[in-house]
Amino acid sequence: MAEIVLHDVQKYFGSVHVIRDMNLTIADREFVVLLGPSGCGKTTTLRAIAGLEDISSGEIRIDGKPVQDLEASNRDIAFVFQLYALYPHLTVFENIAFPLRAAGESRADVDRQVGEVARALDITHFLKKRPSALSGGDMQRVAIGRALVRRPKAILMDEPIGALDAKLREDMRTELKRLHIENKATSVYVTHDQVEAMSLADRIVVMSEGILQQVGTPLDVYRNPANLFVAQFIGSPVMNIAPAAVATEGGRTTVRLGGAPQGFALPPELEKRLGAAAGRDTELSLGVRPEGVIVAHEASDGFVPVEARLIEPLGSYDIVDLKVGEGTLRARTRSGFVERPGDIVFASLDTSQTHFFDTRSGRSLG
Numbered sequence: 001m002a003e004i005v006l007h008d009v010q011k012y013f014g015s016v017h018v019i020r021d022m023n024l025t026i027a028d029r030e031f032v033v034l035l036g037p038s039g040c041g042k043t044t045t046l047r048a049i050a051g052l053e054d055i056s057s058g059e060i061r062i063d064g065k066p067v068q069d070l071e072a073s074n075r076d077i078a079f080v081f082q083l084y085a086l087y088p089h090l091t092v093f094e095n096i097a098f099p100l101r102a103a104g105e106s107r108a109d110v111d112r113q114v115g116e117v118a119r120a121l122d123i124t125h126f127l128k129k130r131p132s133a134l135s136g137g138d139m140q141r142v143a144i145g146r147a148l149v150r151r152p153k154a155i156l157m158d159e160p161i162g163a164l165d166a167k168l169r170e171d172m173r174t175e176l177k178r179l180h181i182e183n184k185a186t187s188v189y190v191t192h193d194q195v196e197a198m199s200l201a202d203r204i205v206v207m208s209e210g211i212l213q214q215v216g217t218p219l220d221v222y223r224n225p226a227n228l229f230v231a232q233f234i235g236s237p238v239m240n241i242a243p244a245a246v247a248t249e250g251g252r253t254t255v256r257l258g259g260a261p262q263g264f265a266l267p268p269e270l271e272k273r274l275g276a277a278a279g280r281d282t283e284l285s286l287g288v289r290p291e292g293v294i295v296a297h298e299a300s301d302g303f304v305p306v307e308a309r310l311i312e313p314l315g316s317y318d319i320v321d322l323k324v325g326e327g328t329l330r331a332r333t334r335s336g337f338v339e340r341p342g343d344i345v346f347a348s349l350d351t352s353q354t355h356f357f358d359t360r361s362g363r364s365l366g
């Protein structure tokens with residue numbers, strides 16, 4: 001297996017700069033997910049690692065060896081595309097066997113290796129069928145089988161389950177995770193689906209406009225977003241972001257959101273920390289996920305009265321829109337906790353889940 005290093009990689013298509021100063025080390029046996037909105041450069045990065053796309057400058061190393069001048073076929077990397085890309089005239093067995101035959105392996109070795117991969121993917125029962133007789137999920141299993149069969153140094157996957165329906169995607173997600181646990185092939189996986197990224201990745205690489213925004217474990221990027229882009233891209237429903245004014249009056253520190261008359265209580269040390277990170281004229285934004293907004297029926301210290309605007313019942317919990325100043329704060333509550341829109345409830349912030357950002361630069365201030 002392999003370590004993959006991208007060092008100062010740049011890629012231009014004409015005058016369009018689609019990968020900017022990319023520096024990334026993917027450890028041997030790691031499962032890394034490139035996550036970002038459409039057009040942010042994920043596929044181009046993956047294709048550059050595979051050798052399907054030249055880079056404009058920089059270096060790509062696999063196991064310490066620069067490969068940017070090597071043909072794709074000499075990089076010992078397998079690629080799984082979103083669309084199955086199987087040979088329609090060959091059986092499933094022959095599709096999986098194809099790379100082994102191309103490498104001149106003996107018949108016995110081909111049989112053994114196809115058998116092993118087919119068992120791991122639970123597809124032995126349709127090895128004699130042709131792709132056209134298979135469902136989308138099964139076709140993609142075959143494509144993954146073909147990618148894995150030569151035990152490549154790394155496997156690169158470009159939205160491999162993006163074309164499947166929601167239920168099948170969930171099943172395949174679980175299966176991909178199991179396969180990785182068993183095979184431990186260094187894997188780089190592209191998706192714009194953050195749930196897929198969270199569930200599969202050892203580490204997530206969040207990208208926007210060709211720029212790497214943050215690299216971290218799923219929990220790290222969820223809990224400690226480096227900037228406003230990551231904060232709003234990761235998590236569903238999205239993190240609440242609101243213009244914030246922090247003040248200390250009469251020994252109490254509060255934060256007012258969206259020009260609201262009453263502020264939410266903050267621990268005094270948070271203001272100190274913010275004071276150190278932010279300049280006097282820094283415009284602040286507060287970020288808090290819906291599960292970090294605490295809602296109560298009764299007034300108590302540190303809670304602010306707010307009106308419920310909208311209640312979205314999601315089965316095991318509700319998302320409640322609360323009117324705060326000119327804006328809305330979305331809270332996650334127990335199902336049925338707030339009964340009707342228009343009800344007045346009391347809200348406070350779980351400050352361990354509250355983030356501040358520099359509104360202009362987007363940078364997290366902690």
Ligand code: ATP
Nearest residue numbers: 013016018036037038039040041042043044045192
């Ligand atoms: P998606 O999820 O839509 O595939 P992505 O994040 O994978 O998006 P890329 O496909 O890498 O993004 O594209 C990055 C940028 O490069 C986009 O602006 C795209 O239009 C542009 N681009 C990609 N391939 C080419 C090409 N062959 N020629 C010119 N521009 C290209």
